[in-house]
Amino acid sequence: MKITVVGAGAVGATCADNIARRELAEELVLLDIKEGFAEGKAQDMMQTAALLGFDTKITGTTGDYSKTANSDVVVVTSGLPRKPGMTREELIGTNARIVEDVAKNILKYSPDAIFVIISNPMDTMTYLTLKSTGIPKNRIIGMGGALDSARFKYQLCRHLGASPRDLNAVVIGGHGDTTMIPLINFATWNSVPVTHFLTEEQQKQIVDDTMVGGATLTKLLGTSAWYAPGAAGAAVVESIVRDQKKLITSCVYLEGEYGQSDICLGVPVIIGKNGWEKILDFKLSADEQALFDKSAEAVRSMNDVLSTLAN
Ligand SMILES: NC(=O)C1=CN([C@@H]2O[C@H](COP(=O)(O)OP(=O)(O)OC[C@H]3O[C@@H](n4cnc5c(N)ncnc54)[C@H](O)[C@@H]3O)[C@@H](O)[C@H]2O)C=CC1
Numbered sequence: 001m002k003i004t005v006v007g008a009g010a011v012g013a014t015c016a017d018n019i020a021r022r023e024l025a026e027e028l029v030l031l032d033i034k035e036g037f038a039e040g041k042a043q044d045m046m047q048t049a050a051l052l053g054f055d056t057k058i059t060g061t062t063g064d065y066s067k068t069a070n071s072d073v074v075v076v077t078s079g080l081p082r083k084p085g086m087t088r089e090e091l092i093g094t095n096a097r098i099v100e101d102v103a104k105n106i107l108k109y110s111p112d113a114i115f116v117i118i119s120n121p122m123d124t125m126t127y128l129t130l131k132s133t134g135i136p137k138n139r140i141i142g143m144g145g146a147l148d149s150a151r152f153k154y155q156l157c158r159h160l161g162a163s164p165r166d167l168n169a170v171v172i173g174g175h176g177d178t179t180m181i182p183l184i185n186f187a188t189w190n191s192v193p194v195t196h197f198l199t200e201e202q203q204k205q206i207v208d209d210t211m212v213g214g215a216t217l218t219k220l221l222g223t224s225a226w227y228a229p230g231a232a233g234a235a236v237v238e239s240i241v242r243d244q245k246k247l248i249t250s251c252v253y254l255e256g257e258y259g260q261s262d263i264c265l266g267v268p269v270i271i272g273k274n275g276w277e278k279i280l281d282f283k284l285s286a287d288e289q290a291l292f293d294k295s296a297e298a299v300r301s302m303n304d305v306l307s308t309l310a311n
C-alpha cells in the first residue's frame with residue numbers, strides 16, 4: 001500500500017504521523033511546495049520509527065509528483081488555514097486553485113487513487129475535485145464529519161461524564177460554522193438516547209459548541225486545529241486501506257439522497273477499499289431535513305463561486 005499526503009503542514013504532518021504509527025502503508029510520501037519542508041518532516045518522522053516501532057517508509061518531496069506514482073490513497077491538505085475571525089469559506093479563492101492543481105498532478109501518476117480531501121472550504125473543495133477530474137464519485141471523500149462527530153462526542157462527554165468509547169453521535173451537513181448539523185436525537189450512550197440525560201439547555205449548548213468547535217480552536221491557537229483533524233483523516237484512510245467498512249460521516253456526491261443532488265455534503269457512508277461504498281439514506285425529522293436543505297443551499301452558493309474564480 002502506498003499513501004501520499006499533499007501538504008506537509010500542521011494537518012498533513014499529523015495525519016502522516018498517525019498513518020505511520022498505525023502502519024497503514026508500506027510507503028508514505030509527503031509532498032509540499034515549500035522547499036525542503038516535506039523532506040524535513042519525513043526525515044524527522046522516520047527518526048521516530050526506532051522509538052515507536054513502525055516499518056512504514058516515509059519520504060518527502062518538494063513538488064516532484066513522480067515520487068507519488070502509484071499511490072493507492074492521496075490525502076489533500078494543501079492550502080491556507082484560516083486565522084481567528086475568518087470563516088472557512090473565505091479560503092476559497094486561494095485553496096480552489098491549489099486543490100485543482102494538486103488533483104490534476106496526482107492523477108498523472110496515480111490514475112486509480114482514492115482522494116481524501118481535507119483542505120477548506122472542504123465541501124466545495126470535494127465538489128471541485130470531483131468536477132475538475134471527472135473520476136468516479138466513490139473515489140472522492142471529503143473529511144469533515146469524522147472530525148465534527150468526534151468533537152460532538154467530546155462535548156457530550158463533558159456534560160455526561162461519559163467515556164468517548166461509549167458514545168455514538170454523528171454530525172451531518174456541511175463542514176462550516178453554520179452548516180453542520182449535530183444530530184442530538186440520534187446520539188446514544190451505550191444505546192440509550194443521550195437526550196434522556198440532558199436538559200434542553202444542555203442539548204442546545206452541546207450542539208452550539210460542536211458547531212463552532214473549529215472556530216473556538218482557531219481563536220485559541222491563532223491558526224486552525226491539527227491533532228483531531230489529522231487523526232480524523234487517518235481514520236478515513238484506515239477504513240479504506242484495511243477495508244474496514246466503517247460507517248463514517250463524510251462529504252460525498254449526492255444524487256437524490258437526503259433530497260439533494262449535484263452537491264457534495266456530509267452524510268453517513270460506508271468506507272472500504274473502493275472508497276465510499278454506500279450512503280446510509282435514512283429519514284430525518286422535518287426539522288432536521290430543513291436544516292439539511294439550508295446547509296445544502298449555503299454549500300451550493302459556495303460551489304457557484306467556483307465558476308466565477310475560473311473566469
Ligand atoms: N476538513 C477539515 O476538517 C479540516 C480542514 N483543514 C484545512 O486543511 C488545510 C491545511 O491546514 P494546515 O495544515 O493547518 O495548514 P498549514 O499552513 O500548516 O499547511 C498547509 C501546507 O500546504 C502547503 N501547500 C500550499 N500550496 C501547496 C501546493 N500547491 N502544493 C503542495 N503543498 C502546498 C503549504 O506549503 C503548507 O505547508 C487548510 O485549508 C485548513 O483549513 C484543517 C483542519 C480540519
Ligand SMILES: O=C([O-])CC(=O)C(=O)O
Nearest residue numbers: 082088214215218224225
Ligand atoms: O476550523 C478550521 O478552519 C479548520 C477546520 O476545518 C476544523 O478544525 O474543523
